[in-house]
Amino acid sequence: QVQLVQSATEVRKPGASVRVSCKASGYIFSTYYMQWVRQAPGQGLEWMGSMNPNTGDTKYSEKFQGRITMTSDKPSNTAYMDMRELRSDDTAVYYCARLWEGASFDSWGQGTQITVSS
């Protein structure tokens, strides 16, 4: 079965960087786009961007353009999301999700809590 397993909780100071990983299994990694979505405490879901693991092509939300980079490592079936210049309002749970039929997100990682605090 499709499974996305994300890296563990991270705590960072303002201005720092963080990397979140998302290891895929149960399907051919390179054939489905990977999405990243975040959810601030008590808030809704926010789409951050999309990556084609086969070509490396990316599309980012304008809100995060210049501050995030999405990459992948095909041999290890792992997607990565790097975020720089962290601020306190980046505190959120970050999810990876697979783009599926009808451009829906059918499988999600368990989420990675990123806390930004001085």
Place this chain on the structure above:
Amino acid sequence: DIQMTQSPPSLYASVGDRVSLPCRASQTIRNFLSWYQQKPGKAPKLLIYAASTLQSGVPSRFSGGGSGTDFTLTITSLQPEDSATYYCQQSYSAPYTFGQGTKLNIK
């Protein structure tokens, strides 16, 4: 950006009830609309995609309808486990925006 509007933010219903949760897009999104269910501390779960296609394994009491700008998630015969927040999302054009969610409380 396409804005997705869900109202009301919360709703109370009883076991056995039928509820309809609306979602409106700020411009046409054809049928590029998905519905997700999220329970506290958990990742969202895909319920409906392409506006009306039930995801495999999702109970048939869930159904979706609509196209263009107006969509509805309907849950018939509510069960206690349906207590959750429900989000709609458009994937017609990036950024793939979500609605603010409707929290469904089961009385």
